[in-house]
Amino acid sequence: MPILASLRHHKITALLVILEIALTCAIVCNSVFLISQRIDRMNIPSGIAENEVIRVQTADIGRRADTMARAEEDLAAIKKIAGVKAVALSNQVPFGRSSNNSTIKLDPTQKNESLNATIYQGQDVVQALGAQVIAGRDLTHEDNVDFSVAVASKLKIIPKVVVISSGMAEKLWPGQNAVGKTIYMGDKPMMVVGVLRHLVRPSIWDWHTADYSIVLPLRIGATPGTNYIIRTSPADRERVLQQAVAALKVTNPNRIILKKSTFDEVRRTYFQDDRAMIGLLVGVCIALLVVTALGIVGLGSFWVAQRRRQIGVRRALGATRANILHYFQTENFILTTVGIASGAALAYGVNGLLMQHYELPRLPGAYPVAGAILLWIVGQAAVLWPAMRAAAVPPVVATRSS
Amino acid sequence: MFAYNLEMALRSLKRNRALTLLMVLAIALGIGASMTTLTVLHVLSGDPIPGSSAQLYYPQLDPRDMDGYTPTSKPPEQLSWPDGMYLLKAARGSHQALMTGGAVPIQSTQSTIEPFFEDARYTTADFFPMFNVPFIFGHAWTAAEDQAKARVAVITRDLNDKLFSGKDSTGQSLRVNGHDLRIIGVIDNWRPNPHFYDLNMSTFSEKENVFIPLFTSRDLLLERNGSSDCWGTDGNDGDHMETSECVWLQFWVQLDSPAKAAAYKEFLVHYSQEQKALGRFQRPPNVVLPNLMQWLDINKVVPGDVRLQVWLALGFLVVCLVNTVGLMLAKFLRRASELGVRRALGASRRVIFAQLLVEAGLVGLVGGAGGLLLSLLGLWLVRLQPSDYASLAHLDLPMLLATFLLAVSATLVAGLLPAWRACQVVPALQLKSN
Secondary structure (H helix, E strand, C coil): CCHHHHHHHCCHHHHHHHHHHHHHHHHHHHHHHHHHHHHHHHHHCCCCCCEEEEEEEEEEEECCCCCCHHHHHHHHHHHCCCCCCCCEECEEEEEEEECHHHHHHHHCCCCCCEEEEEEEEEECCCCCCCCCCEECHHHHCHHEEEEHHHHCCCCCCCCEEEEEEHHHHHCCCCCCCCCCEEEEEEEEEEEEEEEEEECCCCCCCCCCHHHCCCEEEEEEECCCEEEEECCCCCHHHHHHHHHHHHHHHHHHCCEEEEEEEEEEHHHHCCCHHHHHHHHHHHHHHHHHHHHHHHHHHHHHHHHHHCCCCHHHHHCCCCCCHHHHHHHHHHHHHHHHHHHHHHHHHHHHHHEEEEEEEEHCCCCCCCHHHHHHHHHHHHHHHHHHHHHHHHHCCCHHHHHHHC | HHHHHHHHHHHHHHHHHHHHHHHHHHHHEEEEHHHHHHHHHHHHCCEEECCCCCHHHHHEECCCCCCCCCCCCCCCCCHHHHHHHHHHCCCCCCEEEEEEEEEEEEHHHHHHHHEEEEEEECCCCCCCCCCCCEEECCCCHHHHHHHCCCCCEEEEEHHHHHHCCCCCCCCEEEECEEEEEEEEECCCCCCCCCCCCCCCCCCCCCCCCCEEEEEHHHHHCCCCCCCCCCCCCCCCCCCCCCCCCCCCCEEEEEECCCCHHHHHHHHHHHHHHHHHHHHHCCCCCCCCCCEEHHHHHCCCCCCCHHHHHHHHHHHHHHHHHHHHHHHHHHHHHHHHHHHHHHCCCCCCHHHHHHHHHHHHHHHHHHHHHHHHHHHHHHHHHHHHHHCCCEECCCCCCCCHHHHEEEHHHHHHHHHHHHHHHHHHCHHHHHHHCC
16 A cells, blocks of 8 residues: 555654554543543432432530430421421431441351441431332331430440341342341341331442441430431422521520531532542543644644645646545544554553552443544544645646755 | 754744644643642652651550451551550650540630631640640640649640730630630641541641640540541440540650660560450450551552542653654654755764754753643642642642753653654755755
8 A cells, every 4th residue: 555655654753643642542541431430439329318408517515414305405496497307316427428337247156247337326317318218117216225325234225126228238138138137236136127229328438338328226415526417398408407507506506517518518529529530530631632633733734744745746647636635534544543453452551550559440342442433533633634735735846846 | 052052943943833832832731730740749748747757656556356357457547545545654765645636616705706616636745745846835735734634725826816816825715615724835837748647537638726635635525536446345435435445546656766666566566465465455466566657658648549640640741742752753854954954064963963952952941831830720720629638739849840850851852762863864865956
C-alpha cells in the first residue's frame, strides 16, 4: 500500500502519534471505568424512604437525669407536629458516618466471627426510616428493652429478637428464609423475626458488606449525639424540620442542635468526595482528548505543508480532491487503529495495577471498544481540517520550485 | 553564544505562532495538572512535627481474649485504661501522655454568644512539652494537677479570640458542660497535619480548641469522641470505660535514642508476659512500637484518591510531552533547509543541537510559567472541594521551584529526540534546490 510506504518515511512522527493515541486510550478507558464505578457506589440503595426522612442530632448541655424519660418527652413533642408519620430516636443513621458495630456468630462456640454488622438501636426505627420488611414482621413495642435496664443488669436483660437486612441474611443463610433463625452477638442469642429489603450502614468501608445491618429493639436515652429520625411527606420536610428543631428547643432550651438535614442532604454529603473525583476524572479525560486532537491537527498540518509538492504532482496526474482527502483520512485511520490496539493492551495493564491497589474489578471489554470508537471519531475530526487543506492544494504547485 | 541562540530560538518560535502556542499550552496543561496533584500529595504526606517525630513512638499491646485470634492478627490500635495507666506511671520515656478525644458544650458568659460544641482533647500533662505546643499566654498543667483532677483547661488562640476577644484569658473561667474550669494557658493555633496523635478523628480537618486533663474529664464524665473497640460479654455505657474490656485511649511516648526504643519494646513484651501469667491477657505477647512516621504509614493517612490523582496527572503529563515531542520534531524538521545552510556554512552539529535545545528550553520555561498559573488555579479549585484536606492545598516555595524544574527538564528531554534528529541533516542535500 502506498500509504504504508509513505508512513515509513515518517517513522518517528508516526510512532509518536501512535504512542499518544495509545496512552490517551489507556487513560481514558480506565478513567471512564473509574467514573462508572463511582456512579454505581453513589447509587447504592439505602433501603429507606430517602425523600421522606429528616434527622435532627442534638446534645444537651450538662448531664441530665433519666435520659429515657427525656427521650419520651422529645418524641411526644415531635409526634404532635402536623404531617409527622413516624419518629424514632436512634444511635445512628444511614450514611451518617458514626456507627456502632458488632461481630456476629451463628454459634457461640465458633472461634471466628461469621461477619461484622452495624447495629441500629431504638424504638420504631424501621417505620421512621421507611425501610421495607420483605419477610417476617417488624419490631413491636413488646420487643423493646430499655438501654438503662440492659446496662444495669450487666446485659442479663437484653432484646431477644432482631430485624436484619437482606444482604446480611443472604450472607449468613444463602438462599434460605432467615426468619426464625438465631444469631449470636457475643454469647447472646437473638432470633431474627424480620428481614428488610435493604438497610445501608452509616459508614461503608467494604462495599460487599454495605448492607449488613441489624435493628435492635433497644430503647435508648436522649444522650449527646443521638438522632431523631422523622418521616413525613416529601413536600413537608423543610417545615417539619424547622418545627421539630423548635419543639426540641422547647422541651429543653439548654441543648445544642448538632445537625439537622433531610436525607437527600445526608447522602449528598456522604458522597461528596466521590462526586469531586468524578468531576476531576471527566476533566482529565476531556483535556486528554483535546490535547491529542490538537496534536493530530498540528502534525497533520505539518505533513500537509511538507508534502504540498507531492500532492500537487498527484493532483496534476489526475487525483481528485476527494482522493487527496481520503488519503489523509485513511492515513489517520491506520495510525489511530494501531494506537487503539496498543492502547487497549495498555489499558488492561493499568487496570491490573488499579485492581491491585484500589480493589477495582477487571475492565469490561465494552470500555476499550467504546474508547476505540471515541478515538476514531476524535482522530477523524482532528484530521479533517489539515486534510481539507491538502485537498485544496492546486495541481499547479507541482510545476513550482519551492 | 547563548544570547545568540536565544535570539535564534525566539525568532523561530515567532515564525510558527500556532505551533509554538500549541506546545506551550500542552506543557502548561501537563505541568499544571501534575503540580496541583503533587502539591496536594506533598502537603498530605508531610511530617506533622519536623525535628522530633523520629523520637515519638506509639506503643501497641494486645489485651484481647482468644475470640477470633490468629497468630498473624495485629494488636488493637488503642490501649485499654489499665494498660495505658500502667505505661503512664512506669514513665520509661522522657515524656509520655495518655489521651482520648471528646466534644464539650461551651457556654459563654456573654449573652450574645449561643452555646456551642467544641472538639476537645483529654490528655495528661506531657502532651504539651512532648509535642512542642507553643503557648501565647500562661502554661500547661502539671502532673500534680493531673493527679489532683484539677478543674483547669487550656484553650487555643481561636477560642480565646471568640470568647475573650483575644485578651489574656488565663485565670478566667471556662464553662464546660455546666462545670467551671479555670483557664491556665492559651496556645497558639497549633494544628499538626495530619492529626497524627488520634487518627480516629478526621485526619486533616480536626481542630481541637479545648484541652482538659484526662482524669478531670473522667471525673466530670465529659462526652468522649472517637472509636472504642470492645470484646468480652459485659456491657458498658461509656461512664465506666475504666473497668470495661475496651481499647479507647491513645498513648504516645518520647524515646530519645534507638537503644531506648529497643529497651522500651522489651519492657512492653515483659509487661505482656506478666499480664498473661496473671491471666489478664490471654494472647501471646503481641507488641508493636512504630514511630510517628511509621504509624502514619501503617494507617495510610494519605487518601487513596490523592495518589490516584497524582498517577492520573502524571499520565496526562506524559501524553502532553509525547505531543510536544511530535510537534517539536515537525517544527525542527521543517527548518531542515535552514539548518542545512548553517551546517554548510560551518556550524557544527553540536552548535545546532545546542541551539535547538535552547528553543526547547524556552518552550519549557514559558510552559512552566503557564503551568504555575494553572496549578495555582488547580489548587484554588481543590480548596473549593469538600474533602477534609482541601484547605491545606497551598503551593510552597519548594513546590514552586519544582514546577519550573519539572517543566524545563521535561521539555528538554522532549526536545532531545527532535534536536538530535534535526542535526542529522546532510548539508549538501539541503542546499540542492528541490
